[in-house]
Amino acid sequence: MKLKKGMTLIEILLVIFIMSVVIAIPFWGGNRWVARNRLRNEAFKVKALLETERTTAMSASNRRALIFNGKNVTIRIEDQNKPLPNLDSTLASYPNYFSPRVNLGGLGSATSLGGGTIDSDGIMFGTGSENNMVVFSVFGLCETPGEIYINDNRNLMCIGVNAFGQVRVYSWRGAWHEEK
Numbered sequence: 001m002k003l004k005k006g007m008t009l010i011e012i013l014l015v016i017f018i019m020s021v022v023i024a025i026p027f028w029g030g031n032r033w034v035a036r037n038r039l040r041n042e043a044f045k046v047k048a049l050l051e052t053e054r055t056t057a058m059s060a061s062n063r064r065a066l067i068f069n070g071k072n073v074t075i076r077i078e079d080q081n082k083p084l085p086n087l088d089s090t091l092a093s094y095p096n097y098f099s100p101r102v103n104l105g106g107l108g109s110a111t112s113l114g115g116g117t118i119d120s121d122g123i124m125f126g127t128g129s130e131n132n133m134v135v136f137s138v139f140g141l142c143e144t145p146g147e148i149y150i151n152d153n154r155n156l157m158c159i160g161v162n163a164f165g166q167v168r169v170y171s172w173r174g175a176w177h178e179e180k
Contacts, residue, residue: 122149
């Protein structure tokens, strides 16, 4: 009896077919998946920053504010040498905190979490002098609850902070769905 050495043409074609399917999967739906997860990661990065500042406000026993000016973020704290309440001491500045691939604002026919229209800059905290500012008290409460809306021209996400200081992330799929 002879031993058969090598592979048949059908076996080679089958291996090539399987490899081409595995390689083609990212091109069929992978680009959208990557873009959606890139935006999701950006939303959770902002959530982590907000939660860190809330926790630090409680542990340091001073009010903290995050000021969003376009894609720039500034963190301020109370100056204990000035009359309270104030947010006069700049602690940190993060120019271009948001990724260049991320836009601030709404997308298409999406509405805000409360059902209204989304501001063009995508940042909806406070009113008047506290516009675009998230302020956490020494008890971890948010004095200026609101939302940040980010998109990548296809997907839309919202980072919301309620009055109790809880930070949640939502994605838009015809309606708002909380991300875990």
